[in-house]
Amino acid sequence: MKTNLKQLSKQDLFLFMERAGQKQFRTNQIISWIYKKLAVSFDEMTDLSMAFREELYNIAVISNLTLLRRQVSKDGTQKFLFELEDGQTIESVLIPNSKGEGRFTQCISSQAGCAVGCKFCMTGRLGLKRNLRAYEIVDQVIFVRRFISRQRTNGTSSAIDTFIKESPGTSHSEDKTDITNIVFMGMGEPLNNLHEVGRALSILTDLMGFSRRGITVSTSGIVPGIRKLAEIKPLVNLAVSLNATTDDTRNRIMPINKKYPLKELIRACRDFPLPPRRRITFEYVLLDGINDSPDDARRLVKLLAGIKSKLNLIPYNSLDNTEDLKPPLESNVFAFQKILQKAGMTAMIRKSMGADISAACGQLKAAYKSS
Numbered sequence: 001m002k003t004n005l006k007q008l009s010k011q012d013l014f015l016f017m018e019r020a021g022q023k024q025f026r027t028n029q030i031i032s033w034i035y036k037k038l039a040v041s042f043d044e045m046t047d048l049s050m051a052f053r054e055e056l057y058n059i060a061v062i063s064n065l066t067l068l069r070r071q072v073s074k075d076g077t078q079k080f081l082f083e084l085e086d087g088q089t090i091e092s093v094l095i096p097n098s099k100g101e102g103r104f105t106q107c108i109s110s111q112a113g114c115a116v117g118c119k120f121c122m123t124g125r126l127g128l129k130r131n132l133r134a135y136e137i138v139d140q141v142i143f144v145r146r147f148i149s150r151q152r153t154n155g156t157s158s159a160i161d162t163f164i165k166e167s168p169g170t171s172h173s174e175d176k177t178d179i180t181n182i183v184f185m186g187m188g189e190p191l192n193n194l195h196e197v198g199r200a201l202s203i204l205t206d207l208m209g210f211s212r213r214g215i216t217v218s219t220s221g222i223v224p225g226i227r228k229l230a231e232i233k234p235l236v237n238l239a240v241s242l243n244a245t246t247d248d249t250r251n252r253i254m255p256i257n258k259k260y261p262l263k264e265l266i267r268a269c270r271d272f273p274l275p276p277r278r279r280i281t282f283e284y285v286l287l288d289g290i291n292d293s294p295d296d297a298r299r300l301v302k303l304l305a306g307i308k309s310k311l312n313l314i315p316y317n318s319l320d321n322t323e324d325l326k327p328p329l330e331s332n333v334f335a336f337q338k339i340l341q342k343a344g345m346t347a348m349i350r351k352s353m354g355a356d357i358s359a360a361c362g363q364l365k366a367a368y369k370s371s
């Protein structure tokens with residue numbers, strides 16, 4: 001069976017090439033072709049000899065995703081729907097930086113579907129299809145980076161103009177358009193697929209050059225996974241989808257809470273080893289009459305006391321009401337934020353990005369519009 005080079009960590013790639021009788025500089029050339037020049041076939045690797053490329057064809061493959069659809073929201077958010085080799089589909093979302101530097105945050109999937117079943121999330125209603133392999137996680141970033149790069153090198157053509165028009169804040173003259181942040185907040189619960197997510201993290205940092213500070217893993221509250229993530233190097237940012245301040249309420253909207261109740265979840269967050277100047281992000285989707293009262297806000301202050309944290313308040317904004325969840329009143333959102341801020345907490349109100357193209361895994365990725 002041929003080896004997919006994108007499934008290999010840096011160390012494994014060197015070992016693989018060594019076993020194939022290749023010198024280190026050859027491995028470095030291949031790394032550069034796959035992760036810097038974003039090649040999708042050995043044919044593109046024009047500085048490798050024909051004989052070497054043929055040998056590579058015999059022992060290895062380079063995977064790639066199939067793009068089924070790309071949708072562009074009026075706020076510049078873009079949703080990519082990909083097909084995997086076995087016909088499963090996953091989504092990736094590209095969110096423009098609001099400061100206008102042509103920088104993007106990419107929200108990626110870690111599973112096809114999801115078993116967690118959060119009530120405010122469309123993916124949760126699909127159930128779990130399967131875990132993604134590390135290469136399928138990384139391929140989402142490579143595909144979109146290649147897409148951006150091809151748009152840019154197509155130069156003055158209408159392609160780049162379209163891309164710029166579609167992405168408010170992108171300035172072609174500055175030529176800085178790129179993905180700078182990655183959030184594991186697409187389809188799936190990343191901590192339920194931690195083996196492959198861990199491998200993908202090492203590829204993203206060691207081989208693609210992403211800073212660990214620019215990567216965030218978001219969880220619905222898988223306590224053992226949080227503890228394991230704390231041991232994975234490099235240590236990335238942790239985000240927790242909290243959404244409630246009592247077990248009763250959290251059980252109702254996030255059934256995972258029955259397995260890992262709030263007390264255990266908060267204890268795992270307190271134990272998470274934060275480097276200097278880093279904080280845990282807590283996401284809180286505000287739902288009318290369910291978790292948006294002043295009492296909820298006061299309980300939240302107590303719950304997170306002593307944790308270095310920031311809060312993203314996300315007013316629920318659903319396209320359908322099948323779960324009988326409603327958006328909160330604007331006045332309640334501001335009142336909620338005021339209580340938190342008065343208690344000295346950092347609490348931002350975030351709008352859901354790409355709502356018109358259903359670009360949300362639940363309502364959460366709003367939190368990661370870079371600002």
Ligand code: SF4
Pocket residue numbers: 113114115116117118121122123124125186187188189219220361362
């Ligand atoms: S919000 Fe995330 S963890 Fe919850 S059901 Fe949706 S995909 Fe799964």
